[in-house]
Amino acid sequence: MLDSRQVVSVFQTLGMTHIVWLPDSHLGTWEAELVAHPTLKLIRATREGEAIALAAGLWLGGAKPLVVMQCTGFFEAGDAFRNVVHDLKIPLPLIVGVRSYTAFVQGRSADTCPQFTEPIVRAWNVPYIWIDPTRDTAPMLLDTLRRFQSERTVGVVLWAE
DSSP states (O other): OOOHHHHHHHHHHTTOOEEEEOOOGGGGGGHHHHHHOSSOEEEEOSSHHHHHHHHHHHHHTTOOEEEEEEHHHHHHTHHHHHIIIIISOOOOEEEEEETTHHHHHTTOOOOSHHHHHHHHHHHTTOOEEEEOTTTOOHHHHHHHHHHHHHTTOOEEEEEEO
16 A cells, blocks of 8 residues: 655656645645655645646746546646646656546446546547556555656556545
């Protein structure tokens, strides 16, 4: 099981400088570890589109930001994401928490967020991977984000919640 300590360790290993986020549901459990980290800078955005813009500005300034948000916020950030990724060609990595995913696949939730998240990511034509923190490992998250970095491409980690 991937816990907050392991997740933050992956961010540090990759040389991330800033985590730009709007913590929701499971992703919010990382906050204490992020706040306590001596080198990662945590930036709390007010809206998801703002998170994308802040991270783009940090990247343009030479930083290595990571954007973390929930799926509904990713939907809201669509235009900022399109502009930064496809027009400006900024290779931002994102972690998108897919709220209610586990319950949805088990037929225990009518939340439509899990139904639409993956098709929307595919529609934006960006690489993505699913991470299930109950079964996947820190090396898998590390390898995925490292691949996005080495290919200098945007990449989305869909985090099953």
